[in-house]
Amino acid sequence: MIQEIWHNLTSIDFWLNLLNSFRHLGPLAPIILAAIESIIPPLPLVAIVLVNVAAHGIFLGFLYSWVGTCIGCTIVFMAFRHLFRDRFLRFSDRHPRVLKARKWVEQTNTATLFMVALFPFTPSAFVNFAFGVSEFSRRKYLLTLYVAKLIMISLLAAVGQSAVNAIQNPWFILVSICILVITYILSKKVTKMKIDHVDKDE
Numbered sequence: 001m002i003q004e005i006w007h008n009l010t011s012i013d014f015w016l017n018l019l020n021s022f023r024h025l026g027p028l029a030p031i032i033l034a035a036i037e038s039i040i041p042p043l044p045l046v047a048i049v050l051v052n053v054a055a056h057g058i059f060l061g062f063l064y065s066w067v068g069t070c071i072g073c074t075i076v077f078m079a080f081r082h083l084f085r086d087r088f089l090r091f092s093d094r095h096p097r098v099l100k101a102r103k104w105v106e107q108t109n110t111a112t113l114f115m116v117a118l119f120p121f122t123p124s125a126f127v128n129f130a131f132g133v134s135e136f137s138r139r140k141y142l143l144t145l146y147v148a149k150l151i152m153i154s155l156l157a158a159v160g161q162s163a164v165n166a167i168q169n170p171w172f173i174l175v176s177i178c179i180l181v182i183t184y185i186l187s188k189k190v191t192k193m194k195i196d197h198v199d200k201d202e
Helices: 002-009 012-020 028-036 045-093 096-107 110-118 124-132 138-167 171-201
Strands: none
Touching: 028 045, 045 096, 045 124, 045 138, 110 124, 110 138
């Protein structure tokens, strides 16, 4: 039972079918879909943006996806910042490894945060948690996140539009795949560098 519920919650088809029943809400449906990705990590932002672009065109698909992602990330970040940060800070003070990881997050510059947020395969929920429970500047985090998501989703929207145009020009498919593979590899490297940095500090 629990496994089935989790499967539904992490399935893009489940959310699409659910939100299709709320088409009368207009733009709220694709915006809500993009916002949910910030809460449920397994949901693929790439697929969500591609679906929104295919359904609403490149401009509206991009706009709905960006607005939804920014709203979702802001809600999750603020929830962790105001509801769980104090408890987490007390917990990290008692665990050296967690404390070092927290200190690394707090000392992260905006350029590094921008690169992490720029990759579509970086779990938004994890990033929102890591910075939400830290003492990293709220203003710098949100502004950097919004700009990074703006660029990232615009690229994904272009990929989505390329997929729509692939019938006329199959080269669009190759370019789209290359872009996604490159961003995936880079996101893995950045994540590994973060983990190795924390381990070396020990």
